[in-house]
Amino acid sequence: MIEMTSDTRAAGRHGGMPAYTDVPRFDVAKVRADFPILTREIDGHPLVYLDSANTSQKPRQVLEVLADHYEHHNANVARAVHTLGTEATDAYEGARAKIARFIGASTAGEVVFTKNSSEAMNLVAYSFGHAGADVDPRFRLGPGDEVVISEMEHHSNIVPWQLLCQRTGATLRWFGITDNGRLDTSNLDELVNEKTKIVSYVLQSNILGTINPVAEIVRRAHEVGALVMLDASQAVPHSPVDVTDLDVDFLAFTGHKMCGPTGIGALWGRAELLDAMPPFLGGGEMIETVKMEGSTFAPPPARFEAGTPPIAQAIGLGAAVDYLTSIGMDAVRWHEKELTAYALDALTEIPGLRIFGPEVPVGRGGTISFALDGIHPHDVGQVLDAEGVAVRVGHGCARPTCARFGVPAVTRASFYLYTTTEEIDALVRGIGSVRKLFS
Template sequence: MVKDIATARNDFPILSQQINGQPLTYLDNAATTQKPRSVIDALTHYYEFDNANIHRGVYTLAERATEQYEQVRQQVADFIHADRDEIVFTRGTTTSLNWIALGFGAQVLQPGDDIIITVMEHHSNLVPWQQVALQTGANLRYVELTADGELDLAQYRQLLSKKTKIVAFTHVSNVLGTINPVQLMTQLAHEVGAYVVVDGAQAVGHFPVDMTSLDCDFYAFSGHKVYGPTGVGVLYGKREWLKKMNPVEFGGEMINLVQREITDFKAAPEKFEAGTMPIAQVIGLGAALTYIQKIGWSTIETQERRVTAAAYQLLKEIPGVEIYGPEMGPHRSALVTFNLKGVHPHDLATVLDTQGVAVRAGHHCAQPLMQTLGVSATTRASFGLYNQLSDVKRLAAAVRAAKEFFQV
């Protein structure tokens, strides 16, 4: 496996099939990535040879499972340049962001405080803050977009004040592909004493992230968007804030001592990991990170930029296609969201599926952004390390065929 980027597609069993008589062209990586054989094998091996609960038994299987689970915690810490005790395993980005909002945000917010988020947020980084604002009496403030689909940093600076307690924003927009300046936005937020929460779901699988340089207080991402299994995610938090943060789920293994009237919790990260964790999925996540590292970030980034640029250009050349987000360049990640004039995105995606091309159509769990763009839905083609120029050529050909089919 992992000989070079040109043959990476062969490492993903699902991509070898045909859909509606056509080679599968999978372009919905922003929703979930496919899994290489090494990840599938890691899951199978755990269930065949090491299946036991962790942190509890003293027998061999339990000790092997615990060791593998904790090895991945260290691997994740190294992957994002953090410390082991700053890594909490969750069910995914959504869970991580909810825990941060409910366990930390609700604790530090007071009536009249400001929470700054952006209009490009996925609902997972919008609704939790909406709910916490209602509970605490805090105010929710939105950073709007510039005409080119980037955050309005001038407005962001104006919104920041001594009343700002939380700033929460996405590293990469799942609709626009916009790569936000996390380091700058964090620095500005810290200057007014605010805590910074970053949704990294659309970033971690595409380029390296470094908690040391970004300096955000919390960061969240999902295993299934970095070629790992579903059901596992990561919550990074600075040590001092995880110590202050309250768990929002309670049960076994996250405690030192339970008495009839009071419970003493373990230190982070264990105090957040109640009950039986997604052990196999954590081990699969470790295999996925190993796979990424074997290919190498420079190779992945080069390939994805090449494919994204080709898709952007080919779609732009089709009459009636409108593309959303920044121009092709350093501020755009590996996706292209667009509409074909006169055709509903769901209808377009259905026709593309007849050609074996899998894209996402809908509001992408970003309805306030759709309202800002003046549309109800869009079509999104998003790319991974296994996508090649042949995939985007099939995409463009399928869109042209749909245009002819609908006579628009």
């Protein structure tokens, strides 16, 4: 899905390939000028923002669209015939269409707006295990059935399935992680079997940076009649993603990690599967008819968007998609691969530093988690912050992954389209300050 650029300077000893001259590029300085927050200083130091896997910063183009909506077009959607209502509805549905094109969906109706990817995954999990003769067999779940996830999941792709299995009596199983941070698919045919109802796993790990295989897992799952869901929260913002090419059944991602606002995410699902799924939440605009004796429900995506939706946030996400499209996702991908190779070269030279996940820039994204011998990650994060370097510390909402590698927490640096090699140099200097302070 993601290939490595062989730019000589960026690849270093981890790349090992001849330089390419025809890879897509963009002007990083020009991009950085679009992000007002990057001009900030922290304690007298220029802000070095290396926490984009947590949440990305927002370009002026998105902020201006949000302001314009609230100043000139603010109204509820799908409820009014007045001008403002029509304008808001057109912008909201226009954003849905942009997002559908961005991920290669067949129709805009396959895109359901949620408040984040966590809600999207909960929505799918909720669809399984409902009682009644009218339930689609693909969503029937009970004792003897199995759900497969992986050990490297974000908690959002663990807890909903745990709750589902507790509710239905189904069994939760999972792929392990190899010592070098790859998904262990050595037991794929045994793990994904005729008992499996759904396989749900992360496309790119938020802790290890690992980009997981898709084709072989989808082939096996569909062979035994199971559905496949991808958590693409760390993939859609960073590389081209096409749901048709992936051939999965569901895909979840979130807006705030891809230059969009908080409070907005999306679930993509095959149209015929969404049609077969029961409502997740009840309320306004998700209905067809309501009587005191019972209700019928609207077709997707409205069926899953009860109540007033995150209107401005969806419109802002549409603006973020416009922004990323104007730069080019291939260019974003290459930029981050070069940064990752550069960072791996620099960090592996630091004594006492242990990297979790692949130590080569192939099959991994721009997220690098590490530990310093004898120094708690919270101390690392505080010292780095004092020098203006923002990183994530803790278990990263992926505690089982940390447990797999025998640590309670990690320090995580994550890159995006506005990150520079100079900022990675600042991280390395900051780590030097940490080691000096705790030596």
